Every structure is written in C-alpha cells, then in structure tokens.
Amino acid sequence: MPDISLFWHRRDLRIQDNLGLAAARKSGLPVVGFFCFDRHILDRLPALDRRLGFIHHHLKSVQHEYSQSGGGLIAASGQPLQALKATIAELREAGHNVVAVHANRDYAPYPVQRDADVAAWCGSAGVAFELHEDHVIMPPESVLKDDGTPYTVFTPYSKKWHRVLEAMPTSPLTSADPLASGSWAEVQSNDIPTLESLGFDTESGNPEGWVAFDHPLKAETVQEYAEMRDTPSAKGTTRMSLHLRFGTVSVRSLTRFGMKHSDKWLTELIWREFYQAILHHFPHSASDAFRAKYDRIPWRHDEPGFAAWCEGRTGYPMVDAGMRELNATGFMHNRVRMVVASFLCKHLLIDWRWGERYFAEKLLDYELASNVGGWQWASGSGCDAAPYFRVFNPESQMKKFDPKGVYVKRWVPEWGTPQYAAPIVEHKMARQRAIDTYKAALAGA
Ligand SMILES: Cc1cc2nc3c(=O)[nH]c(=O)nc-3n(C[C@H](O)[C@H](O)[C@H](O)COP(=O)(O)OP(=O)(O)OC[C@H]3O[C@@H](n4cnc5c(N)ncnc54)[C@H](O)[C@@H]3O)c2cc1C
Numbered sequence: 001m002p003d004i005s006l007f008w009h010r011r012d013l014r015i016q017d018n019l020g021l022a023a024a025r026k027s028g029l030p031v032v033g034f035f036c037f038d039r040h041i042l043d044r045l046p047a048l049d050r051r052l053g054f055i056h057h058h059l060k061s062v063q064h065e066y067s068q069s070g071g072g073l074i075a076a077s078g079q080p081l082q083a084l085k086a087t088i089a090e091l092r093e094a095g096h097n098v099v100a101v102h103a104n105r106d107y108a109p110y111p112v113q114r115d116a117d118v119a120a121w122c123g124s125a126g127v128a129f130e131l132h133e134d135h136v137i138m139p140p141e142s143v144l145k146d147d148g149t150p151y152t153v154f155t156p157y158s159k160k161w162h163r164v165l166e167a168m169p170t171s172p173l174t175s176a177d178p179l180a181s182g183s184w185a186e187v188q189s190n191d192i193p194t195l196e197s198l199g200f201d202t203e204s205g206n207p208e209g210w211v212a213f214d215h216p217l218k219a220e221t222v223q224e225y226a227e228m229r230d231t232p233s234a235k236g237t238t239r240m241s242l243h244l245r246f247g248t249v250s251v252r253s254l255t256r257f258g259m260k261h262s263d264k265w266l267t268e269l270i271w272r273e274f275y276q277a278i279l280h281h282f283p284h285s286a287s288d289a290f291r292a293k294y295d296r297i298p299w300r301h302d303e304p305g306f307a308a309w310c311e312g313r314t315g316y317p318m319v320d321a322g323m324r325e326l327n328a329t330g331f332m333h334n335r336v337r338m339v340v341a342s343f344l345c346k347h348l349l350i351d352w353r354w355g356e357r358y359f360a361e362k363l364l365d366y367e368l369a370s371n372v373g374g375w376q377w378a379s380g381s382g383c384d385a386a387p388y389f390r391v392f393n394p395e396s397q398m399k400k401f402d403p404k405g406v407y408v409k410r411w412v413p414e415w416g417t418p419q420y421a422a423p424i425v426e427h428k429m430a431r432q433r434a435i436d437t438y439k440a441a442l443a444g445a
Contacts, residue, residue: 003029004031004097005031005101006032006033006034008034009059009062010103012135013059014249015066015178017250018176018178020103020132022176022177022181025183026182030185031185032071032185033071033074035062035073036076036084037078038079039078040110042077042198047204050209051246055246056192056195057205059192063075063189066184066189071187075189080114080118081117081121088127099126100129101122102130104134105131105134107139107276107369108369133172137165137172137255138164140277143157143273173259212239213365217257221235221236221237222261222265225262232322232333232402245366254269255269274373275369285383289376290376290381290383294379296444306348309350311327315421316395316423318336318402319340320421322337326363327362330363331363333407336407337374338377339397341375344378346391346431349430349437356375359371359375389439391434393427
C-alpha cells in the first residue's frame with residue numbers, strides 16, 4: 001500500500017502560495033487535500049451565514065484546482081478529529097496509507113486545543129503531524145522583547161517586527177509554489193457536502209452576500225490609503241480582511257504589496273499580527289479584560305439601549321449608519337467600528353463583550369484576535385488601549401470624517417427629517433457618567 005500524506009486546509013482556502021501545502025508536497029510523499037466543516041463551529045451559526053457560504057464557495061474553487069492539476073481533495077463534516085480519523089481509515093480501505101498530516105498553524109485558543117488533540121492522536125496512531133506557519137509573516141514567538149516576553153504595546157512591537165524581518169537570513173516574504181515540486185496522491189475528490197445538507201440556507205452561498213469585500217486590490221487604493229482610510233463614504237480601504245480571514249489571499253503577497261506602496265497600510269497588516277500574538281500569549285483576553293482591573297467596571301445591563309444600538313436607532317447618525325451598514329452587508333468601516341464600539345462601552349456603559357459577540361455574529365471578516373483587540377481598545381481595557389477618559393464624541397467624529405453626511409445618508413435615509421430617532425442618551429451626561437464610573441472602578445482596584 002503506497003504511503004501518502006494529507007494536507008488539511010483550514011483557514012487557508014487556496015493552493016497558490018500555501019506554505020503548508022508546499023511543504024507537504026516537498027516532503028516527497030504524494031499528497032491528498034482535506035477539509036472538514038467543523039460542527040463545533042457550524043452548530044453555533046445561524047442557518048443563513050454568509051461566512052459559511054464564502055468558505056463553501058472557495059472550497060469548491062480549491063477542489064477544482066486540485067482536480068485540474070491531477071489531485072483530489074476530500075471534504076468532510078463533523079468534529080474535526082473524528083472526521084480526520086474516519087477519512088484516514090477510508091483512505092486506508094481504498095489502498096492509501098496516510099503516514100503524515102500537514103496543516104498551517106492557527107494561533108487562537110480553540111484551534112490550538114484542536115491541534116493539540118490531533119497531535120496526540122497522530123502520535124498514538126504512528127502518523128506524523130506537522131504544522132507550518134502561513135497565516136502571518138511573524139508567528140507569535142518570533143517577535144518578543146529582548147527579555148523573551150511578549151510585547152503588549154504596538155509601537156515597539158512593530159519596530160521589532162521590522163528588525164526581526166531584516167535580520168532573517170531567509171525572507172519570510174517569499175511566496176511558495178506548491179505545484180513546483182512533489183506530486184498528488186491518486187485519490188479522487190469527493191462531493192463537497194451541500195449547504196443544505198450542512199443545515200444552512202442556500203442563500204448563504206450567494207456571492208452577492210459578500211459584495212462588500214468584492215474589491216480587487218489596487219495599487220491606487222493602497223497608495224492613497226493614508227489620505228483616504230478614514231473616510232467611510234469612500235472605498236478608501238482595501239477590504240482584504242475577509243480574504244485574510246479565510247486565506248483566499250496570501251499574507252505574503254499583501255505584505256510585499258504594502259512594502260511597495262504604503263507604510264501606513266503595512267502598519268495595519270502588522271496590527272493584525274500584533275493582535276494574533278496578543279491573543280496567543282494572553283488567551284484569557286478573549287473573554288476577560290486584558291487589564292484585570294477593568295473587569296470591575298459596573299456595566300449597565302441595558303437591554304433596550306443594546307437593542308437600539310444593534311438596530312441602528314440610537315439617534316447618533318454615525319453610530320446608526322455603522323450598525324445599519326453592518327447589518328446589511330457584514331462589513332463596517334474601521335473608523336466607524338471605533339465610533340460604535342466606543343459609544344456602546346462609554347455612552348451606554350454596556351459591557352464590551354456584548355458588542356464583541358454582536359460583531360462576531362454579523363461581521364463577515366470576524367476574527368477573534370482582531371475583534372477582541374478592537375473592542376478592548378475601545379473600552380479601554382486592552383493591552384494598548386485608548387485611555388478611559390478619552391470618550392469619542394460621535395457628532396464630532398461625523399463632522400471630521402463624514403462632514404457632508406454622505407456615508408450617513410447612505411445608511412440612514414431619514415436622517416435630518418422628523419422621522420429620525422432622538423438621541424437615546426445625552427452626550428455630555430453620558431461622557432461624564434462614563435468617566436466617573438471608570439474612575440471610581442479603577443480607583444477601587
Ligand atoms: C471594534 C473593532 C472590531 C474589529 N473587528 C475585526 C474583526 O473581527 N476582524 C478583522 O479582520 N478586523 C477587525 N477590526 C479591525 C479593522 O476594523 C478591520 O480589519 C478593517 O476595517 C477591515 O477593512 P479593510 O480590509 O478594508 O482594512 P484595511 O484598512 O485595508 O487594512 C488592511 C488589513 O489590515 C488589517 N487591519 C486593519 N486595521 C486593523 C486593526 N485595527 N486591527 C487588526 N487588523 C487590522 C486587516 O487584516 C485588514 O484587512 C476591528 C476593529 C475594531 C475597532
């Protein structure tokens with residue numbers, strides 16, 4: 001029976017420049033592709049979920065690419081370890097002996113645990129399990145302070161990121177071509193489970209659902225990024241977040257693009273790596289305040305206020321426009337994410353975790369590390385957060401970043417008419433209440 005290796009795609013839905021796949025092919029064993037619709041994740045999603053549709057759509061393309069180049073990709077669904085074991089057993093029955101499993105490493109708490117379980121089983125079954133670094137340029141352990149501890153402030157992290165890159169003998173920015181060496185196992189692809197059979201509405205797979213991200217990366221967008229990035233009415237940012245989330249583009253190609261065209265944009269890609277490193281080194285920060293004393297804040301259990309925020313009817317146009325954009329498209333501009341998050345935590349004094357969960361449900365580009373990082377930044381509780389007494393004024397934010405109301409009018413057509421909601425909270429009072437509440441809670445720590 002021929003020995004083969006299995007490459008497990010997770011958040012890397014591409015063949016091109018897939019480092020783990022390239023390593024698997026280079027190892028000399030013929031390779032079969034594998035993907036598992038993870039029930040642990042799927043069971044928490046609503047029946048209409050465009051992220052699942054996006055994954056499904058791109059998995060089909062990847063499987064097609066496998067077939068075009070003479071290979072096969074097996075798609076399964078279930079608990080990942082069980083599905084992997086079952087696939088390896090079926091392959092064995094069909095005359096293929098899987099002796100190695102390769103995958104790209106994910107740094108968040110759940111995948112780390114999943115991979116530890118897989119590694120333990122592989123160890124007991126005599127199957128090699130190899131993880132590769134593909135999702136970031138600098139894995140969490142690569143950028144540490146001189147004393148070996150993780151950075152918790154962005155600017156020194158970013159400087160070190162550059163220094164480490166310069167000092168590396170082999171550039172981690174080089175792309176890999178998995179098809180340049182090695183071979184595919186003689187295994188045919190199976191049918192990918194349909195969205196319906198996975199328990200999802202077929203509308204989840206309608207590509208119009210992710211039109212907000214259908215935005216080819218243009219040199220001009222990146223060159224003009226520094227001037228345009230804070231204008232929510234324009235498509236002044238690249239909308240690469242969904243593609244980075246599921247690996248439909250390679251971070252190496254984007255980083256090289258940033259290095260060529262815009263330091264400012266490159267810095268945003270480094271923020272992404274910073275937050276992944278923070279979550280990896282401080283996994284408690286997914287649910288607890290990074291700075292523990294911020295968990296003493298007596299958040300208001302304001303359900304009507306939260307509902308008004310979710311539905312975009314707070315009476316603050318920039319907040320309402322952002323929430324309606326999110327609800328309609330699954331995207332929200334970064335500047336507006338900051339405004340709505342600050343409004344929830346400071347003006348309404350609602351726990352950042354409520355907002356983080358709502359974003360997790362709605363954002364197509366939802367990614368735990370960046371989402372928690374963004375929310376903890378806005379609430380003041382994060383590692384490199386805005387000071388608690390700096391309370392964004394949503395009206396001034398609008399004057400500065402949407403002075404003609406172009407963005408607001410797009411999402412809140414009734415703005416400026418008597419039909420528009422009155423503010424649910426008065427700014428001056430809310431600002432002072434937030435400062436006083438934070439101050440008292442932190443002083444008591
Ligand atoms: C409260 C809050 C929640 C957020 N939740 C998420 C999330 O769930 N997923 C997510 O990918 N981003 C999140 N962000 C970061 C940021 O808003 C988005 O990455 C960005 O808006 C995506 O649009 P873009 O691709 O056009 O970004 P661009 O401005 O073109 O930036 C390019 C890439 O850099 C990365 N990036 C940019 N800004 C940030 C940032 N502040 N932190 C980390 N990475 C960044 C993203 O991968 C992005 O695609 C959040 C920010 C805030 C304030």
